[in-house]
Amino acid sequence: xxxxxxxxxxxxxxxxxxxxxxxxxxxxxxxxxxxxxxxxxxxxxxxxxxxxxxxxxxxxxxxxxxxxxxxxxxxxxxxxxxxxxxxxxxxxxxxxxxxxxxxxxxxxxxxxxxxxxxxxxxxxxxxxxxxxxxxxxxxxxxxxxxxxxxxxxxxxxxxxxxxxxxxxxxxxxxxxxxxxxxxxxxxxxxxxxxxxxxxxxxxxxxxxxxxxxxxxxxxxxxxxxxxxxxxxxxxxxxxxxxxxxxxxxxxxxxxxxxxxxxxxxxxxxxxxxxxxxxxxxxxxxxxxxxxxxxxxxxxxxxxxxxxxxxxxxxxxxxxxxxxxxxxxxxxxxxxxxxxxxxxxxxxxxxxxxxxxxxxxx
Ligand code: XIL
Numbered sequence: 001x002x003x004x005x006x007x008x009x010x011x012x013x014x015x016x017x018x019x020x021x022x023x024x025x026x027x028x029x030x031x032x033x034x035x036x037x038x039x040x041x042x043x044x045x046x047x048x049x050x051x052x053x054x055x056x057x058x059x060x061x062x063x064x065x066x067x068x069x070x071x072x073x074x075x076x077x078x079x080x081x082x083x084x085x086x087x088x089x090x091x092x093x094x095x096x097x098x099x100x101x102x103x104x105x106x107x108x109x110x111x112x113x114x115x116x117x118x119x120x121x122x123x124x125x126x127x128x129x130x131x132x133x134x135x136x137x138x139x140x141x142x143x144x145x146x147x148x149x150x151x152x153x154x155x156x157x158x159x160x161x162x163x164x165x166x167x168x169x170x171x172x173x174x175x176x177x178x179x180x181x182x183x184x185x186x187x188x189x190x191x192x193x194x195x196x197x198x199x200x201x202x203x204x205x206x207x208x209x210x211x212x213x214x215x216x217x218x219x220x221x222x223x224x225x226x227x228x229x230x231x232x233x234x235x236x237x238x239x240x241x242x243x244x245x246x247x248x249x250x251x252x253x254x255x256x257x258x259x260x261x262x263x264x265x266x267x268x269x270x271x272x273x274x275x276x277x278x279x280x281x282x283x284x285x286x287x288x289x290x291x292x293x294x295x296x297x298x299x300x301x302x303x304x305x306x307x308x309x310x311x312x313x314x315x316x317x318x319x320x321x322x323x324x325x326x327x328x329x330x331x332x333x334x335x336x337x338x339x340x341x342x343x344x345x346x347x348x349x350x351x352x353x354x355x356x357x358x359x360x361x
Contacts, residue, residue, distance in 0.1 A: 037069035041356035050315035055097035116163035120175035205241030212256015239270030272313035277336035293347035
């Protein structure tokens with residue numbers, strides 16, 4: 001039997017080892033002495049740091065660890081779209097994936113962004129190919145919003161009410177909502193969303209609207225005009241979601257981005273970054289990963305310079321490259337997220353960490 005005093009050097013050794021290995025962990029965080037999760041920094045910064053959650057990944061050990069460690073906000077990558085919910089026919093909801101997400105969010109005390117109530121894409125065939133009148137489609141809209149509201153009550157912190165209304169400078173003709181109801185479907189959707197989700201923040205959400213150059217400025221102008229019109233009509237819109245599916249070799253103007261968001265703020269609207277990823281052409285070099293890190297840093301830094309009352313939500317479109325929609329959507333591209341194919345942190349992750357650390361210090 002070891003006498004009690006003999007344990008003291010042993011304990012000292014264990015403590016010393018822990019301290020030393022703790023230093024190693026901190027050093028692996030590249031230029032930072034912080035080895036905790038981004039969630040802690042996001043909470044301290046007073047921002048919602050979010051990710052799109054893939055239903056196939058939720059529940060996997062590594063995925064869940066990263067999700068819980070780094071994010072205080074979640075949205076459904078697909079689970080709350082019409083097709084996943086309603087491929088079985090009108091009123092025949094499959095809640096499996098959305099229930100799993102809502103349960104996880106509740107257990108982990110994460111805020112939930114609903115995505116998306118009205119969209120031209122990922123609709124079931126019976127919706128897109130049905131023969132509708134304005135009245136019957138508005139009734140369906142009400143029915144769907146009511147079903148989500150009854151299922152999850154007040155659990156939604158925010159909603160993408162209308163997603164991607166525009167393409168090529170006009171309303172999308174392929175949208176069943178637009179082709180049946182006309183452009184008033186947007187205001188109708190916001191009014192109904194407010195009825196069914198009285199406390200949720202309500203957003204118009206779109207891509208290629210970060211502003212500052214070329215087509216992202218002209219599309220941002222369209223959305224700006226829409227926002228002005230909705231506000232003039234008294235539609236209950238709270239903000240605009242900037243998806244920001246970017247490509248590393250495209251031009252990006254940080255000052256243009258900031259000025260663009262600021263003009264929406266000047267209308268009294270919130271501005272959320274809702275789906276950011278920065279794809280890179282394969283094969284991807286170390287230098288490109290560093291450039292990507294810098295772009296993420298510049299965007300988050302500019303975003304945090306906007307007033308927190310209007311700009312407090314930054315959402316990445318997935319945690320790791322293994323999960324990302326990029327390779328199967330943009331052929332020859334990948335590497336858009338903060339963690340790699342093996343769920344290891346990339347330079348982009350450390351870039352986000354550095355910006356948040358500097359902000360909270
Ligand atoms: C994407 C998902 O990531 C994919 O898994 C799915 O196959 C297609 O939709 N804009 C949006 C998102 O608003 O819903 C899209 O998500 C990406 C573009």
